[in-house]
Amino acid sequence: MSTSLAPAPALSTHESPFYSVEWRKLMMWLFLVTDALLFAGFLGGYAFCRLASDRPWPDRAQVFDLNFITVMTFALITSSTTMASAVLAARNGRLRTARSFLLVTALIGLAFLGMQAYEWTHFIQAGARLDSNPWGVPGFSSYFFLITGFHGTHVLIGVLVLLLTAARSLARPNADEMVEVVGLYWHFVDLVWVFVFGCFYLV
Amino acid sequence: MVERAGTGVLTAERAGPTARVEEHHAPRSFLGRYVFSTDHKVIGLQYLLTAMLMALVGGALAVMIRYQLAWPEKTVVTPETYLALVTMHGTIMVFFVVSLALVSGFGNFLIPLHIGARDMAYPFLNMLSFWTVVPGCLLMLAAFFVEGGAAAAGWTAYPPLSALKEAVPGSGLGQTLWLLAMALFIASFTMGGLNYITTILNCRAKGMTLMRMPLTVWMFFVSAVLGVLAFPPLTAAALMLLGDRHLGTSFFLPGGLVFGEEVLAHEGGTPLLFQHLFWFLGHPEVYVIVLPAIGIAFDVIATHARRPPFGYRISVYATLLIAFLSMIVWGHHMYVSGMNPLVGEYFSIATVSITAPFSVLGINLIGSLWRGQIRFTTPMYFALGIISVIGTGGLGGLYLGTSTTDVYFHDSYFVVGHFHLMIGVVTLMGTFAGCYQWFPKMFGRLMNERLGKLHFWLTFVPMMAVFVLMHYQGLSGMLRRYYDHSLFEFQTAGRALNKPITYFALLAVGGQLVFLVNFFWSARRGVRASENPWEGASMEWNTASPAPHGNFGPEDPVARRGPYEYAPQDSHQEYLPQWTA
Numbered sequence: 001m002s003t004s005l006a007p008a009p010a011l012s013t014h015e016s017p018f019y020s021v022e023w024r025k026l027m028m029w030l031f032l033v034t035d036a037l038l039f040a041g042f043l044g045g046y047a048f049c050r051l052a053s054d055r056p057w058p059d060r061a062q063v064f065d066l067n068f069i070t071v072m073t074f075a076l077i078t079s080s081t082t083m084a085s086a087v088l089a090a091r092n093g094r095l096r097t098a099r100s101f102l103l104v105t106a107l108i109g110l111a112f113l114g115m116q117a118y119e120w121t122h123f124i125q126a127g128a129r130l131d132s133n134p135w136g137v138p139g140f141s142s143y144f145f146l147i148t149g150f151h152g153t154h155v156l157i158g159v160l161v162l163l164l165t166a167a168r169s170l171a172r173p174n175a176d177e178m179v180e181v182v183g184l185y186w187h188f189v190d191l192v193w194v195f196v197f198g199c200f201y202l203v
Numbered sequence: 204m205v206e207r208a209g210t211g212v213l214t215a216e217r218a219g220p221t222a223r224v225e226e227h228h229a230p231r232s233f234l235g236r237y238v239f240s241t242d243h244k245v246i247g248l249q250y251l252l253t254a255m256l257m258a259l260v261g262g263a264l265a266v267m268i269r270y271q272l273a274w275p276e277k278t279v280v281t282p283e284t285y286l287a288l289v290t291m292h293g294t295i296m297v298f299f300v301v302s303l304a305l306v307s308g309f310g311n312f313l314i315p316l317h318i319g320a321r322d323m324a325y326p327f328l329n330m331l332s333f334w335t336v337v338p339g340c341l342l343m344l345a346a347f348f349v350e351g352g353a354a355a356a357g358w359t360a361y362p363p364l365s366a367l368k369e370a371v372p373g374s375g376l377g378q379t380l381w382l383l384a385m386a387l388f389i390a391s392f393t394m395g396g397l398n399y400i401t402t403i404l405n406c407r408a409k410g411m412t413l414m415r416m417p418l419t420v421w422m423f424f425v426s427a428v429l430g431v432l433a434f435p436p437l438t439a440a441a442l443m444l445l446g447d448r449h450l451g452t453s454f455f456l457p458g459g460l461v462f463g464e465e466v467l468a469h470e471g472g473t474p475l476l477f478q479h480l481f482w483f484l485g486h487p488e489v490y491v492i493v494l495p496a497i498g499i500a501f502d503v504i505a506t507h508a509r510r511p512p513f514g515y516r517i518s519v520y521a522t523l524l525i526a527f528l529s530m531i532v533w534g535h536h537m538y539v540s541g542m543n544p545l546v547g548e549y550f551s552i553a554t555v556s557i558t559a560p561f562s563v564l565g566i567n568l569i570g571s572l573w574r575g576q577i578r579f580t581t582p583m584y585f586a587l588g589i590i591s592v593i594g595t596g597g598l599g600g601l602y603l604g605t606s607t608t609d610v611y612f613h614d615s616y617f618v619v620g621h622f623h624l625m626i627g628v629v630t631l632m633g634t635f636a637g638c639y640q641w642f643p644k645m646f647g648r649l650m651n652e653r654l655g656k657l658h659f660w661l662t663f664v665p666m667m668a669v670f671v672l673m674h675y676q677g678l679s680g681m682l683r684r685y686y687d688h689s690l691f692e693f694q695t696a697g698r699a700l701n702k703p704i705t706y707f708a709l710l711a712v713g714g715q716l717v718f719l720v721n722f723f724w725s726a727r728r729g730v731r732a733s734e735n736p737w738e739g740a741s742m743e744w745n746t747a748s749p750a751p752h753g754n755f756g757p758e759d760p761v762a763r764r765g766p767y768e769y770a771p772q773d774s775h776q777e778y779l780p781q782w783t784a
Contacts, residue, residue: 021404021405023324023325023401023405026400026401026404026405027324027325027397027401030397030400030401030431031397033431033432034393034397034431034432034434034435035435036435037432037435037436038435038436038438038439039439040435040436041435041436041437041438041439041440041480041483042439042443044436044479044480045439045440045443045454045476045480048473048475048476048479049454049471049472049473049476052473052475053471055471130446130450130451130452131450131451131452131453131468137471138452138453138470138471139453139454139471139472142446142452142453142454143454146442146443146446146452
């Protein structure tokens with residue numbers, strides 16, 4: 001069974017641009033498309049609910065500590081640069097450097113999760129629940145927990161994969177491609193956060 | 204060649220000493236070969252057999268529905284059970300029969316064979332996707348045996364029926380199981396779709412350019428892309444629905460809902476949101492399952508009319524256009540749900556414009572017969588049937604796509620007749636055409652032609668009768684999902700047709716037993732097939748029947764021309780196989 005885990009042998013020709021794309025990378029791109037649409041479904045629902053709401057939407061400045069959120073966002077976006085450095089290092093064959101950059105990225109991811117946990121705690125202590133909140137429209141907190149929770153789960157999975165890659169995959173052949181595929185996922189998670197950030201904290 | 208036209212292809216030919224090249228790593232144990240196999244052909248058959256079992260359930264439900272409608276005075280089922288019957292019939296047929304058999308089953312079986320690959324890009328993921336859908340099937344069936352019975356909110360699972368656990372008996376545990384089963388199905392289908400796209404883009408044989416792929420593969424490709432794009436928003440909707448059901452959120456529930464004597468605590472949501480998210484999947488899903496059937500029709504017609512399909516490239520482009528348009532027209536399912544007339548106008552125009560590329564496909568199918576040397580084999584019967592049904596069903600679609608007429612037809616039997624023709628009969632006939640056509644590659648034998656043709660007539664005539672008559676019922680104002688139409692004065696006009704429709708439906712269901720007998724009998728006792736019993740030119744005929752593990756011999760196959768070189772003008776051969784120099 002272990003042999004079947006690896007992709008079947010490639011039949012290489014170069015008549016289509018896709019032949020030059022590595023399989024894992026293509027699959028990751030496709031997965032990201034589906035994941036993007038999943039987030040689009042949630043964010044679309046959020047927009048629908050907000051536009052259709054007959055009561056005024058809660059004031060974000062009153063509810064959230066925007067400075068704190070900015071720090072969170074800054075941290076996550078910084079991790080994109082360390083991730084890119086890891087990809088570059090792996091591509092140049094400097095695997096030890098790549099490993100440290102992966103670990104730094106994972107660390108920042110963990111810091112982000114910690115800050116999110118702190119923010120959630122704060123939010124819940126202020127009275128927000130999945131089905132209601134003190135500021136009015138219940139959809140406000142429902143969507144908040146749903147979407148930031150879903151995004152947080154993605155970050156958590158990303159951190160685990162980063163640690164796993166740092167621990168195991170770098171010893172294997174094609175390590176640079178593996179790092180690149182993980183990098184794609186990580187950048188995607190960051191990009192989604194920009195949309196989440198925009199929808200909940202800016203608009 | 205001329206003397207071989209006609210019946211020659213069907214004579215028993217011994218397989219001969221064809222070297223069955225088994226790759227050295229072919230699994231030997233029973234579990235490895237037939238149960239947890241990573242071979243795409245075994246997985247394809249597993250899907251097909253699973254779909255057959257589910258079809259028995261879906262068919263039985265259809266019989267019970269028709270029985271209730273024809274003889275409502277006997278009240279064999281309660282109104283609540285009737286709702287559960289239509290819900291489960293729809294869900295099982297759309298997702299667990301047609302999607303499984305046609306897209307998952309034939310997609311797996313045909314794509315690698317057609318493009319000259321040895322397996323799917325990710326064989327393990329492929330196995331995983333099959334073993335994800337099996338518990339999905341079991342959960343869906345388990346819903347019949349739990350308290351309150353199976354889900355009863357319709358196959359569309361609209362809230363509030365699906366969101367409030369106490370709404371109807373089936374809204375309880377039955378609906379939860381329904382959602383879990385659908386989640387497993389979506390996970391499996393997405394894995395399959397990703398695998399299809401990667402395989403088609405990345406694993407084609409040398410020389411197999413995109414425009415040298417059989418149209419079936421193109422259709423599977425477009426269908427996989429559509430599935431991958433359309434299912435995630437439904438997943439989002441399902442997660443939100445679970446929240447409404449179990450966590451007290453109000454994503455889909457508005458304020459002021461009264462249940463019994465009490466006002467429910469939910470507020471701030473809107474059931475319209477669910478409808479949008481559902482139909483954003485729901486409409487492309489129609490094309491996800493219809494396009495592969497049309498692709499199979501193209502390939503079958505090319506093989507048996509002995510000429511290349513009319514307008515290959517145009518068909519590909521038309522399909523891509525259909526795929527794009529199908530993603531931006533979901534609103535035509537919601538004309539009566541409350542919609543700004545301007546938005547309705549947009550959805551009408553966009554929907555009706557699909558007619559143009561779709562007609563191109565239909566005309567190309569007919570054109571593919573022009574000056575062909577038609578061999579009337581069973582797969583050809585079914586392929587011709589598909590053309591007919593697409594025409595009939597497509598016409599009804601025009602009335603339903605336009606908001607002006609749909610407001611009248613909405614939720615009537617006109618709709619039921621229309622979508623059964625398109626996503627029921629077309630897809631089933633595509634599946635059958637595929638079975639008869641590629642049976643040699645599955646079992647090394649041919650299916651019985653006599654039984655096959657009997658099966659065709661017992662499928663085509665009764666099914667057309669059932670669903671065309673339903674259009675008339677809809678015109679007379681009869682509405683769907685009513686358990687007893689005699690209770691309503693305004694629905695009495697079409698009732699006289701209920702009994703004839705039920706008789707035809709019983710005939711159609713009975714006709715499928717002929718297929719089952721033929722399938723299992725031929726698998727063991729059918730006439731042995733040669734490598735290329737239909738004299739096909741595409742890549743799958745370049746291997747033994749049944750195709751061995753690894754699909755092709757020790758040499759990797761090379762595509763040297765298109766897949767449809769029948770009656771070539773610059774050659775004395777009757778057809779030029781894709782793989783020969």
